[in-house]
Amino acid sequence: MTGHRTSAADTTADTTIADVRLTPILIADPPLLNVQGVHQPYVPRLIVEVETEGGIVGVGETLGDTTYLEIARQLAPALVGRRTSETNLLPAIAACVADVDAGALSSPTDTAGFRGTPNAGKLRLSVISAFEVAMLDALGKATELPVHALLGGKVRDSVEYSGYLFYRWAEHPQDDAPRDDWGAALDPAGIVEQARRFHRDHGFTSFKLKGGVFPPDEEAAAIRALAEAFPDSPLRLDPNGGWSVGTSLKVAAELTGVLEYLEDPTTSTPGMAQVHEGSGMPLATNMCVTRLGEIPEAFTKDAVQVVLSDHHYWGGLRATKELAAICSAFGVGVSMHSNTHLGISLAAMTQVAATVPHLDYACDTHRPWQTDDVITVPHVFREGRIEVTDTPGLGVELDRDALAVLHERWLAMPGMRDRDDEAGMRLVDPRWTPHSSPRW
Ligand SMILES: O=C([O-])C(=O)C[C@H](O)[C@@H](O)C(=O)[O-]
Numbered sequence: 001m002t003g004h005r006t007s008a009a010d011t012t013a014d015t016t017i018a019d020v021r022l023t024p025i026l027i028a029d030p031p032l033l034n035v036q037g038v039h040q041p042y043v044p045r046l047i048v049e050v051e052t053e054g055g056i057v058g059v060g061e062t063l064g065d066t067t068y069l070e071i072a073r074q075l076a077p078a079l080v081g082r083r084t085s086e087t088n089l090l091p092a093i094a095a096c097v098a099d100v101d102a103g104a105l106s107s108p109t110d111t112a113g114f115r116g117t118p119n120a121g122k123l124r125l126s127v128i129s130a131f132e133v134a135m136l137d138a139l140g141k142a143t144e145l146p147v148h149a150l151l152g153g154k155v156r157d158s159v160e161y162s163g164y165l166f167y168r169w170a171e172h173p174q175d176d177a178p179r180d181d182w183g184a185a186l187d188p189a190g191i192v193e194q195a196r197r198f199h200r201d202h203g204f205t206s207f208k209l210k211g212g213v214f215p216p217d218e219e220a221a222a223i224r225a226l227a228e229a230f231p232d233s234p235l236r237l238d239p240n241g242g243w244s245v246g247t248s249l250k251v252a253a254e255l256t257g258v259l260e261y262l263e264d265p266t267t268s269t270p271g272m273a274q275v276h277e278g279s280g281m282p283l284a285t286n287m288c289v290t291r292l293g294e295i296p297e298a299f300t301k302d303a304v305q306v307v308l309s310d311h312h313y314w315g316g317l318r319a320t321k322e323l324a325a326i327c328s329a330f331g332v333g334v335s336m337h338s339n340t341h342l343g344i345s346l347a348a349m350t351q352v353a354a355t356v357p358h359l360d361y362a363c364d365t366h367r368p369w370q371t372d373d374v375i376t377v378p379h380v381f382r383e384g385r386i387e388v389t390d391t392p393g394l395g396v397e398l399d400r401d402a403l404a405v406l407h408e409r410w411l412a413m414p415g416m417r418d419r420d421d422e423a424g425m426r427l428v429d430p431r432w433t434p435h436s437s438p439r440w
């Protein structure tokens, strides 16, 4: 053991950051529907590599839209010469060196992230998250410790995820888009069939339906059909703020006892508080509590009962643990949100989820919808769970060939470098205007 440590120290002990590499990529995505529109054939992600003086490489993954990439490009050189252990400095360094383009802040919602109104702090935190994960991965490899050990150690050996169901078209309208064999899911029967495949292929026993697509009574009917097909499964419905308070109260009354929780039925914190007060339905959010400053109002008004943490939003794995501790102090539950992502993010989500004692719900993940990956051994869900590895760092290895292919795709398709679900929908419905909120 000592001999092993010594030899590792000889070659790898210097954890000073020597180089930071950024690789924007485009990953294939099916035509999944939501309140804003439809996923386009490709979604941008950013892969961050942090290389130490000792030659160790750590990896991180985050949103790859232009604004995020610009922030990352400003932040990367400022980290050279820092230690991989200095993750607490990331917010201050980012605030000093990374400007956020005003255009990115003028949008009513952050279409890339679905987390309420964008602001500079939120966008920087999303970029920081990938650097923090890459630094922890490198540090873990250098010290021969898994990332969960750097966060205080795991309290569970596997992390449960929920099957993320979407209304969807059979194929994208673009002729040259990638195809899959899922077929369309546009009614309760289609959603139940999708859930059966998720259960068969990955063992998921908890399901979330992305709503805000059809009139709420149709989506409530899909939930009831799921409850009949999977009587023991916890179920959630998430219309991403597409309903008025009145509509939310009506659906909440109808689905009380059927849903585990209702997610972001309406957009504002006062609106969420009214819905909970009037219905008693537990409400979850990844839209009205997405940074520390939004917590006091939401918790004192009892507007949310479950916060969907997301290390990409909150600035990394340590920040996720801090959020979980605050939630615990207020008796608010914690689960985990996801956007379209690959295996590096799934590894990071699993490592941090393993360390949060009161993670009371199955976490969200889009990963089963993705056919691409940038790690050599993609994760396998068993009984809806991912095993928490004890391999040093995140326990994943970058597949450089796959990364190069997906980067080539990014170079070749400048029109896909920003997620734009509205633009995707306008190809089919040129008058599409999702911002007449609330839709129902
Ligand atoms: O829980 C959520 O709100 C999400 O997962 C946001 C995502 O962007 C989802 O709506 C999607 O991918 O369409």
Ligand SMILES: [Mg+2]
Pocket (backbone or CB within 6 Å): 238, 240, 263, 264, 285, 286, 287, 337
């Ligand atoms: Mg949500």
